Amino acid sequence: MRLSTYLHFLRHALLLRLNPKHRVPLTVNVQILLRCSNRCLYCAQEHDAPTRLSLAVLKGVFDDAWRLGTRRIHLTGGEPLLREDLSEIVGYAKGKGFFVSLATNGFDAAKQLPALQRVDRVLLSFDGPFEVRERLCGRASAEASAQAVALFDEHRIPFWTTTVMSRPSLPHLDWIVAHAEAHRAQANFVLFMTQEERGGVRLHPAPEEVRALIPSEQEDRAAVRRLLDLKRQGRAVGSSAPYLEALLAWPDYGRLCSPRRSPLYRCLAWRSTCELLADGRLYSCDWSMKTQPGLSVVEHGFARAFELLPRVQGCRSCANSCCLEANLIFSLNPRTVFNWIRHLS
Ligand code: SF4
Numbered sequence: 001m002r003l004s005t006y007l008h009f010l011r012h013a014l015l016l017r018l019n020p021k022h023r024v025p026l027t028v029n030v031q032i033l034l035r036c037s038n039r040c041l042y043c044a045q046e047h048d049a050p051t052r053l054s055l056a057v058l059k060g061v062f063d064d065a066w067r068l069g070t071r072r073i074h075l076t077g078g079e080p081l082l083r084e085d086l087s088e089i090v091g092y093a094k095g096k097g098f099f100v101s102l103a104t105n106g107f108d109a110a111k112q113l114p115a116l117q118r119v120d121r122v123l124l125s126f127d128g129p130f131e132v133r134e135r136l137c138g139r140a141s142a143e144a145s146a147q148a149v150a151l152f153d154e155h156r157i158p159f160w161t162t163t164v165m166s167r168p169s170l171p172h173l174d175w176i177v178a179h180a181e182a183h184r185a186q187a188n189f190v191l192f193m194t195q196e197e198r199g200g201v202r203l204h205p206a207p208e209e210v211r212a213l214i215p216s217e218q219e220d221r222a223a224v225r226r227l228l229d230l231k232r233q234g235r236a237v238g239s240s241a242p243y244l245e246a247l248l249a250w251p252d253y254g255r256l257c258s259p260r261r262s263p264l265y266r267c268l269a270w271r272s273t274c275e276l277l278a279d280g281r282l283y284s285c286d287w288s289m290k291t292q293p294g295l296s297v298v299e300h301g302f303a304r305a306f307e308l309l310p311r312v313q314g315c316r317s318c319a320n321s322c323c324l325e326a327n328l329i330f331s332l333n334p335r336t337v338f339n340w341i342r343h344l345s
């Protein structure tokens with residue numbers, strides 16, 4: 001990340017603190033399509049929906065976002081590598097000057113090599129050793145992620161791994177971190193919170209099978225404690241220590257959101273971040289997707305939709321990894337800020 005981008009974030013983080021009316025979408029998650037090549041057991045998304053944002057709409061969003069002050073675009077899906085125009089999407093975002101990250105399961109990564117070589121950070125879904133990945137996401141996916149890691153190594157594409165902390169992955173936390181170290185990556189971890197019991201919207205695809213994947217509260221806490229230990233030993237755990245401490249202090253792992261404020265950060269979702277879905281609706285964060293109607297960027301344009309977004313109600317702290325890390329950064333939590341500067345520099 002460029003020095004000017006760090007300074008831009010710092011200036012706006014200070015303005016967010018000093019001026020309660022200040023709003024700027026510093027980082028925007030963009031779901032570029034809903035289709036996915038995988039069928040991960042823990043996924044609650046559609047897999048075959050034809051929904052996608054057109055290249056023209058995306059370019060308009062990027063133009064507006066840059067003008068408003070966005071400096072990071074995170075591309076998600078479904079599986080973003082399934083977009084045949086991914087090179088154009090990434091090229092346009094990079095041409096504007098954004099820091100671009102992309103979340104992928106690694107499917108057919110070689111076909112998208114030119115686009116991946118322009119991305120600043122690839123976030124690869126990674127559940128653990130081959131047999132765990134095979135169990136959770138299928139053999140083809142386990143093979144795809146191994147091939148993607150080899151490709152990233154060969155072409156020196158900077159990547160991190162993201163592990164959903166399902167029960168089959170928990171015994172392999174040390175292995176996942178060591179694997180990240182062997183590939184000059186960082187390992188990030190998110191709580192398994194996509195299902196009904198965890199504040200999600202539906203169970204998919206087989207409730208009993210999925211329920212068996214959800215760790216007990218005790219297992220979750222032991223895992224977060226172990227990650228904190230590894231982090232304090234200087235191992236390749238990308239997630240910041242305050243993020244892990246906030247998870248450890250989280251009162252009820254069955255709930256994603258709480259109306260109580262965290263002592264570690266303020267929720268700045270409505271003011272500093274937003275999420276654009278593949279159908280063109282804009283939201284402040286995951287919680288607002290469940291509580292508010294989205295605003296269409298196709299109808300309003302991105303700038304106006306962001307301006308019209310209603311303030312998020314009923315939630316002041318969460319255990320959602322992206323939201324939590326962003327809130328810690330933009331609240332200027334010093335250890336989280338230092339953590340990400342160190343990993344991005
Ligand atoms: S790769 Fe992601 S979007 Fe695709 S099925 Fe798995 S969890 Fe769902």
Ligand code: SF4
Pocket residue numbers: 257258267268269284285286287288312315316317318319320323324327
């Ligand atoms: S605390 Fe998290 S989930 Fe809750 S409103 Fe803020 S960003 Fe959204």
